[in-house]
Amino acid sequence: MAGPDALQELGGLLARLPGIGERTAQRLAFHMLGQPPGYAAELGRVIAQLHARVQRCGRCGNFCEGPLCRICEDPRREAGVLCIVARVQDLMALERVGAFRGRYHVLHKLLAPLEGVGPMDLPLDALLQRIEPEGVRELIIATPLSVEGEATALYITEVVRSRGIAVSRIASGMPHGGELEYADPITLGRAFDGRRAL
């Protein structure tokens, strides 16, 4: 981008965002400059505070701004049933569908031995520690239907097998290898309702 350094710098940073090419980054940078200065100031403030404000829920791993997330704090959520997801985006996709009224456990990772992610890297101790105090009797594993997602589901099933907990897996029918986040709500709702016992 030929132009003032500040615009070049902003364009360069925006171009690092997923799905944003250099031309779009340039367009966005010029757009911000065309807005009242307060907009850029507020955008900058929120971005600067992002990591300090957002933390992981001490219980389920969801993102939140306090010790516990809104779902864990909500007494109307059914206790005893946990849905295991890989990412917070998957939790949000399921919440949009409204198919689940229990609580979650967010892994933030999937087993991927070739990338150096092994069983010890999954937050399963935290999961096991929830079983007794929360009276967990059922796990619904909603990791993606990819190789890593399936391997993770099998591993978790093995880990909890001896604890008398019902384990089920969301059904196929999802786009293969697809992330929950990108599934349409009807497909996701069906996959959830059609889960099978493991």
Ligand SMILES: [Zn+2]
């Ligand atoms: Zn939580």
